[in-house]
Amino acid sequence: MCLAIPALLVELLANEQAIVNLGGIRKEVSIALVPGVVVGDYVIVHVGHAIGRIDPEEAERTLALFGELAEFEAQQAERAP
């Protein structure tokens, strides 16, 4: 029910509407709940409304956190006889 997906905002329309690209599918959503979004933002779409946006730097940081872990594991494996 709380399902929501990140989608790329590609075009701003009138009346707080916008077009997003969802893996190649263009869809009109409301951006009334996320004032200030711009084309190029990744917004989180839930029941036809953008409810938040993705912070690309934080996403990178979280992925790097997983990545560091992978690196750590690789080091452990190297050290093992």
Add this chain to the structure above:
Amino acid sequence: MKYIDEFRDGDIARKIAERLAAEVQPDRNYSFMEFCGGHTHAISRYGIAELLPSNVRMVHGPGCPVCVLPIGRIDLAIQLALERHVIVCTYGDTMRVPASNGLSLIKAKARGGDIRMVYSAADALTIARQNPEREVVFFAIGFETTTPPTALAIRDAQRQGLKNFSVLSCHVLTPPAITHILESPEVRQYGTVPIDGFIGPAHVSIIIGSGPYEHFAEEYRKPVVIAGFEPLDVMQAVLMLVRQVNEGRSEVENEFTRAVDRDGNLSAQALVSEVFELRTSFEWRGLGEVPYSALKIRPAFAEFDAERRFSLAYRPVADNKACECGAILRGVKKPTDCQIFGTVCTPENPVGSCMVSSEGACAAHYSYGRFRDIAIVATTA
């Protein structure tokens, strides 16, 4: 798709699993509740349960709005459609939830009720504009994630001067439900449901922020880690919870920083509090009456409140006796503890609400987890 695929990498998931196995203390048990159905679904669908060490147990929480919707509320929507001849619009998830007299919204539709599945609250508004001679009610369910779009529809209906649109609000709140679980005798007195920490909601937290959970960490000494709904998010959150338990910490940590901050979406919060106010009490399936756990429409928007407009009176209805949804929603029982699981009660023909939505604990286990319970027997000719 970007921001989805990279959070589903199986190799990294196995590496986090190795890390977890190395860090859990073998002499203790860890029991964490994932509040959200979205997490329950991810745990079943991606086989996360298999990747966790044997002394880490996940307890499913009540964070599935379809699952906690009591029969009496669905009866009200059916009554509107069949007796008051209203066009009832609702999200697809609510269509098959069992109600009184063997009915559900979809069966009421088969009996001639004008019940329409919508993708968005805004679609219900469009239907109202297209049918000015008919009354249109949006049967609104959902947690904090889903409430702002409903609030927006009500505000827009007022701005547009719509005279035939109203909302039957069943919007519920996450923090009071967590408090209710922490205060329950199973957790506090008997210890039959051990909870060492919570995986906090993903998309609910986009709206409300991480701030509201600080109370649980401080007051109840339970760690909370807010996590996204992708499998790597869940794995990482479990690792963060294990670390908190090992170090004797109980803090609110945020794994889902790419979408959640401490304050949440302030515009959405302002809109919700403009349109809605707290109910003093609301009945949840499984949890019973939970104080201050749901929202009703403010008097300023009274004409858009279906309960006032149609003088609806709520009447509680007991669940099917054979159904264990109540105990499952409180974390006391598992889907497989229910006698009718997978036999009488299936996703095609659900008896209890937990078998309806894909994020319900029973539906998730039926779709993905039940094969785990079957021993593999190989015979050679």
